[in-house]
Amino acid sequence: MSAVRSHPSRILVALASLALLAYPLLSDDLYYQNMIILSLVFAIGAVGLNVISGYGGYISLGQGAFLGLGAYTLAILSTRAESVSVWVWVPLAGVVAGLFAALLGVIAMRTRGPSFVIMTIAFLFLLQIVATNWVNLTNGTAGLTLPLPEWSVEYQNWPFYYGLAGLLALSLLVSWRIRRTKFGMGLVAMREDEDKAGTVGVNTPVYKLLGFVASAVFVGMAGAIYGYYLAFVDPLGMFNILLSVQILLSMLLGGRGTLFGPVLGAFIIEPLNEFTNNELGGGNARLLVFGGLMALVVLFLPRGIIPTLRDRIAERRARGRAGLVGARLELRERDVPPRPEPTGRTLLEVKGLEKRFGGLRAVDGASFSVPEGSITALIGPNGSGKTTVFNLIGGTMAADAGEVWFDGERIDGKRSWEHAHAGLGRTFQITRLFREMTVLENVVAPLRAFRWGQLNADGVSGSEAERGEELLDFVGMKRFRDQQAGALSYGQQKLVELAQVLMLDPRLIMLDEPAGGINPTLIERMGDMIRELNAAGKTFLIVEHNMPFVLALCDPVLVLARGKTIASGHPQEVQRDPKVLDAYLGDDFIYEEPVEVEA
């Protein structure tokens, strides 16, 4: 009884699976068997799509193409090799779909949101044209008729039915596993904030590529069975965009990013499809129903059925209980250790860095170095190029000229995750946590290196969770470990972001305005934490406007103005430097000539 109360959804899933498996044995109604078989096909399609779109955040309008590829693979091979059992081609169809996805993924690696969507549409239509025009292979618009099933009529469509049910179970298992691995966490990180994911060491292009392949393989296999079941494939039927629409709508309606949402959606959408075909005459009515439903889902149920229900239930349970979000931070007094002796080595060296935006020279030959073991500040008036310098060093932006050396190695031109792997961590001026993840997941998301084996490792392993909790304890956020990051206040997010960067165990930590927008107590605490980490051997480069904070904490201080480093040295020297006073206060710098920017 307690199991039912604590896991009602599991009981539901178990009952639904049982009913699904028993149905053909209990009823010989072929109309409903057909409906379930097609629902299974779309469910597999939607579970696959969920990997790249639900977890990874990349919407594909061409998911149906993988069904078509699978169906065509089976049709072409089975009509040419009649002596071989047709089922042999089903796994091969999965391989073919996977290969095409990989090919497409190579192009997708360099594209972002809008271009990716356009590419998936182009993929679908191009395949349709090829299937139409390559008559020798596909028999063109006339299509291919497949061999009839070889089993006894008694068994009706059972092999299709159970074959697809097994495939759905397998793809659900894979989807479940992916969500729990480093791979799945990387995909979610990419969905939440792709640039940020790069800065914490996630090699996003590889994740995107693999996510796309993972979303295609089982769909190709399902497509093969689908084609065999229909006994006929042609370009218009197999590469019809409405197949993609049904798959997409299944995922959206049920709930993207959830395990069972796509299945639930498919078992709603396919019966609806039958209804519109039989009762409303199909054709235009089908377009109106699916188009209208999709618009309604996007506007009024954007997260889908399961997440919306889950929120409602959580809301009812939480009623009357105080949330954690407003709870006090666990700020403890700590003994601030003495400043470490400088090692005399240079950890980071920047030479003649330049970056232009149109006609604006944001960074104009900045050169400086960060001694190992120091807390170095980078200050300067607004618009002097500090954040751009950060972006250039961190690898989220490419420099037009200049060099960046980190620990004797040249790192400019490398990608942001390679910077993270090299031991360079950064935070952002406006915090950028992965909002849909929990605080602990955020902290363990960073990756110190890229290895293929790591993709299949547990997303939050025991030792990582332990380390993550230690770090959360250090920043005073341990009690918040299971909260959604998006629900935290700005100051709390800053602390979590610091813990997140520490997970990389970086040698250089770059903080963009650590004291900006947080209360005075927290600013003081932030300073203490930085000193403590520094004593433990971390080097810091800090951009900050809070001068008392900088002058008390940092040495040396670098001053940037108009994209150039104009002064550097001990805080006291820099404070008295006339060039610095001029940069901050001189009217020459207040009334700059407006720069023409091309629209």
Next chain:
Amino acid sequence: MTEFLQTLILGLLVGGVYALLASGLTLIFGVMRVINIAHGAFLILAAFITWSLWTATDIDPLLLIVATTPAMFAFGWVLYVTTVRHVRGAHISASVLLTFALALVVEGLMGIIWGNTSHSLRPSYGNQSFALGELFIPKAQVYGFLVAAGVLLVLWVILARTWLGRAIRASSVNPQGAALVGVNVSAVAAMTFAVGVAAAGAGGAIIGTLYPFLPGSHYQWIARVLSIIVLGGLGSLPGAALGALLLGVAEAFAADWEPKWATAVPYVVIFIVLLLRPQGLLGARLREDVAAT
């Protein structure tokens, strides 16, 4: 040589029309970061509206843009206010899904109103050509090009010379900045969407006179205009014009070489551009700290 010249000229004439078709799409993307998948459906809708007006009045379909363009402007404005408004500024997937849904609905409605058969607009000069030495240039192509160029010129004047145009460009470059200096970005977005759909209105009348169309044709047209803006650079108006001319010429030569594969040209262009130069020919990479906020 004559054949080459003939193909080139036809390609450029068609490309000029494509430029108009793509202008609305790239304008809408530039201002609100919305890929309007329904743009193709709007083109075909405009062609059908023109067809109804043409059969009722017998006025030259190219002249009817005087009526279809304002009608589509109003349609675009209403659509924006009722639906698209809700996804402006949302994740790109929301706007793609919504406009895709709109495309399906418009396709279904066109099928119900006009039927799923092929229609075409046939002006009196439909079968005539200008003879230039050995070259034969169909009159419809020339007139279509001229009308498209005229509408594009008007669009350019609006963008470059009017307050609305400056507001549109400002909102496109930096919405926050535009709002700070007193531009009502939300109203400008509504206006931009309506102007983009109106451009599709003019374009639809022209393609209706050049090609037969049915409700399902919109997929082919959205693919074509998407490939143009990918080639030119998403959001860049000059890029769209350049991409349109290039695609027109590429399609003309492909059709000359092997007609059945000509339809594949837009898709192949998309893949090549995304592989070699994802930002397109004239697309600029914006600075991330501004673009991201």
